[in-house]
Amino acid sequence: MWVRTASERDLAEIRSLLVSTWHDTYDRIYGVDKVTEITDSWHSIAALRPRLTQPNSEFVVADAGERICAVAFASSKDGRVIDLHQLYVLPDAQGKGAGGLLMHEVIDSFPEASRVRLEVEETNAQAIEFYQNKGFVEVGRTANCGQDESGLPALILERSLD
Template sequence: MWVRTASERDLEEIRALLIATWHDTYDHIYGVEKVTEITDAWHSIAALRPRVDQPNSEFVVADTGEQICAVAFASSKDGRLVLLHQLYVSPDAQGKGAGSLLMHEIIDSFPEARKIRLEVEETNAQAIAFYENKGFVEVGRTANCGEAESGLPALILERVLG
């Protein structure tokens, strides 16, 4: 498995990975209908396409040579604070190191960064444990994870960088 920059040709496969991962992770929390609504909006090709060449961002995948098994997207407005918008690993690839590879790549891609921040669903114990293992700590909460007025509560986690 290796990490590489995501490209336009990867978008269909990334979308499929996000849909499968979201349903696997969130159906029991939000229900199938709500997860479908979210993935249709947040993970459409139209929503993903601008990430391919967005300035001050990193859009990467973990690739096994046969399939994309994980995806991450992060951005920074000032170079000092990185916002990790997405880090998802396919259900069948979890626990095999893809998430760690992507986390390292994201951090390495922003050498001036002093902090990295993310939002995580407060009942997603597996993701919270992953991030805590990577040095993240809870610094707050939001009632609108992902976008304004989403109505999805989440923890805000941060990690201080070198």
């Protein structure tokens, strides 16, 4: 498995990965219809494409040769704080190191950063445990995870890089 920058040719596979992981993780929390609505909007090819050229960002995948098994997207407005918007690993690839590889790549891509911040669904115990094992701590909460007015509650986690 290796980490590489996402490309235009990866977008359909990235979308499929996001749809699969979202349904696996969130159907029991939000219901199938709500997850389908979110993935159709947030994870459409049209929504993913601008990430390929967004300034001050990193859009990477973990490539296992025969498939992409994980994806991450992060950005930084000021270079000091990295906002990790997405880090998703296919359910059958979890626990095999892809998430950690992507986390390291994202952090290495912003050498001036002193913190990484992210939002995580407050009932997603597996993701919370993953991030806590990577040194993240809870620093707040939001009622609108991912997008303004999403209505999805989440914890805000942060990790110091100093």
